[in-house]
Amino acid sequence: MAEARIATVTMKSDRPTTIARFWRDLLGYEVAPNHSDSIMLVAPGQPSLLIQPSQQSAPPGAIHLDLRPADQARCVEKALCLGATRADVGQSGDEGWVVLADPGGILFCVLPSHDNHEELLRADPGTPTPID
Template sequence: MGLRFSEICIDADDVEALARWWSEALGWPAETDEDGDVLLRTNAGPDWLFLAVPEGKAVKNRIHFDFTPDDQDAEVRRLLALGARRVDIGQGDQSWVVLADPEGNEFCVLSGRD
């Protein structure tokens, strides 16, 4: 018996808008199921499933995503133009940039790797 990591579930106030934002940010196709949940499918790991919840985000994430771009500055500019915002979670001056999606979920854009 074993486990397969198949989905990451992301709570959202506006499922369609948040899934659309991440679909644009990551370039992954989105599909809405019969329950109104939205799934982003990827070949690079587990799918992302966006689920509607009645409450908004209240505290810093207990888990977050790290992304390694080819060009950190360009990617940060692109994500900010899409609607991300810079956030300070006490990280200080680091090589990574902490951003938040439109619903306030933090994620990091790491410095590019050779």
């Protein structure tokens, strides 16, 4: 049994309301009450996102979310319409995921759809990376 689970992913930004609106609208989260000047976004069964005001945004790559959408192309298009930009982090283009940056420069990936991922796992389940 796990001792803990991820409850909240915290992002620091010098544009907290812009970043909060972006993630709320992309993921369908709702703004929830909290006890600070940070913005708490929640969705049932999902980790919360806490957007903390900061004089500086986190450096690129300091936080990185991977999204598993129902439809990758539709999710990428929606993110771009909401203000995301494509990001080049040295990918070859053959990875299967799309690297984007939110309006504050926080990087995230839009992974292949759940169905495509399940198909890949059936064909090749992969191997665990040793940690001990």
